[in-house]
Amino acid sequence: xxxxxxxxxxxxxxxxxxxxxxxxxxxxxxxxxxxxxxxxxxxxxxxxxxxxxxxxxxxxxxxxxxxxxxxxxxxxxxxxxxxxxxxxxxxxxxxxxxxxxxxxxxxxxxxxxxxxxxxxxxxxxxxxxxxxxxxxxxxxxxxxxxxxxxxx
Amino acid sequence: xxxxxxxxxxxxxxxxxxxxxxxxxxxxxxxxxxxxxxxxxxxxxxxxxxxxxxxxxxxxxxxxxxxxxxxxxxxxxxxxxxxxxxxxxxxxxxxxxxxxxxxxxxxxxxxxxxxxxxxxxxxxxxxxxxxxxxxxxxxxxxxx
Numbered sequence: 001x002x003x004x005x006x007x008x009x010x011x012x013x014x015x016x017x018x019x020x021x022x023x024x025x026x027x028x029x030x031x032x033x034x035x036x037x038x039x040x041x042x043x044x045x046x047x048x049x050x051x052x053x054x055x056x057x058x059x060x061x062x063x064x065x066x067x068x069x070x071x072x073x074x075x076x077x078x079x080x081x082x083x084x085x086x087x088x089x090x091x092x093x094x095x096x097x098x099x100x101x102x103x104x105x106x107x108x109x110x111x112x113x114x115x116x117x118x119x120x121x122x123x124x125x126x127x128x129x130x131x132x133x134x135x136x137x138x139x140x141x142x143x144x145x146x147x148x149x150x151x152x
Numbered sequence: 153x154x155x156x157x158x159x160x161x162x163x164x165x166x167x168x169x170x171x172x173x174x175x176x177x178x179x180x181x182x183x184x185x186x187x188x189x190x191x192x193x194x195x196x197x198x199x200x201x202x203x204x205x206x207x208x209x210x211x212x213x214x215x216x217x218x219x220x221x222x223x224x225x226x227x228x229x230x231x232x233x234x235x236x237x238x239x240x241x242x243x244x245x246x247x248x249x250x251x252x253x254x255x256x257x258x259x260x261x262x263x264x265x266x267x268x269x270x271x272x273x274x275x276x277x278x279x280x281x282x283x284x285x286x287x288x289x290x291x292x293x294x295x296x
Contacts, residue, residue, distance in 0.1 A: 049203065054229075055229025055232070056229070057205055057206070057227070057228065059203070059206075070200070072200065072206045073226070074226055074227065074229065074232070087226050089198060089208060089226065090198070095188050095190075095195070095196050095197070095198055095208075096196070097196060097208055097225060097226050
């Protein structure tokens with residue numbers, strides 16, 4: 001975690017994905033897949049509605065056995081298959097508007113995924129998000145391994 | 153740059169109308185029941201409308217009993233960057249509200265839709281302040 005020039009916290013999560021970046025990028029914006037891997041903490045399913053264009057909105061409803069968290073945001077940058085950037089608010093983030101940037105860096109048949117989430121006014125919240133994105137990245141990698149085998 | 157403008161006269165004192173426009177419980181009673189808002193300058197208020205979308209408004213001006221001004225900082229792309237003002241004018245115990253959403257880039261179909269929709273919500277604001285019954289999302293008026 002680092003503190004930006006605006007005094008806000010920023011976190012980053014990196015993980016190697018077992019697929020070429022075109023595949024990883026497409027999987028990232030596929031609502032059917034998101035329902036399986038965008039499940040941090042005790043979340044068991046996620047329902048995503050995405051309008052992937054600059055200025056378009058998304059809505060992701062995450063469900064645990066006890067609670068429902070709704071997250072919303074709008075796309076700021078769309079550069080397939082290299083980069084996506086979008087605002088993020090809701091759920092535990094409360095009323096802050098934070099910014100998520102996802103980068104897809106090609107390494108042959110694999111991809112390094114870098115998720116940067118910035119604009120947190122609260123350190124604890126930033127730490128919780130660091131853990132959350134870490135879990136999401138792990139589940140995303142497992143999902144890609146599973147779907148890759150199916151398609152092979 | 154076209155603007156949406158409305159005027160509505162409300163049989164209620166300005167203090168009451170101001171609260172309905174600035175506090176969470178008030179906003180929830182006429183605009184959307186899914187709102188997170190705090191009546192402070194610089195606060196970012198979040199308004200959600202289920203599958204229909206959301207918006208986030210930064211409170212950029214707050215003059216008790218007189219004026220509330222928001223800057224739309226997230227939400228529908230046509231809305232981001234627009235400024236919304238509620239100017240209150242007291243008239244013998246009643247209040248006249250002048251509403252404006254300024255800074256639309258183009259008069260697109262969505263602007264026509266929002267203009268009608270604002271009218272229904274502002275009539276809801278009037279009935280909430282007068283009789284305690286607004287028409288907030290998801291109980292809002294279907295304009296087709």
